[in-house]
Amino acid sequence: MLLALKTEILRRGIRQTRMAIQLGWDPSKLSRIVNELAVPTAEDRRVIAGYLKVAEVELFEGSSRTAQQVEVATETGG
Numbered sequence: 001m002l003l004a005l006k007t008e009i010l011r012r013g014i015r016q017t018r019m020a021i022q023l024g025w026d027p028s029k030l031s032r033i034v035n036e037l038a039v040p041t042a043e044d045r046r047v048i049a050g051y052l053k054v055a056e057v058e059l060f061e062g063s064s065r066t067a068q069q070v071e072v073a074t075e076t077g078g
Contacts, residue, residue, distance in 0.1 A: 005059045006034050008052055023047055 009016060020030040032038035033048070040048065040060070049056040 002034060002036055002060065008054065008059060009034065019051065023051060
């Protein structure tokens with residue numbers, strides 16, 4: 001689970017829309033990553049960790065969903 005990422009964003013009072021725009025992303029991309037509806041690429045992880053100035057492992061270690069699980073969840077609405 002990307003709970004560490006979601007928690008860090010909330011703890012800092014960061015608005016996901018603003019963060020996404022500052023990263024040059026569509027806000028839906030960040031939302032999908034935070035809510036585990038998309039699996040972040042290695043580059044996405046690097047960019048997010050750099051933005052938050054924390055180690056990638058602190059935000060993404062133990063992510064529970066694989067790309068295949070995300071695809072199935074998206075198709076089934078869960």
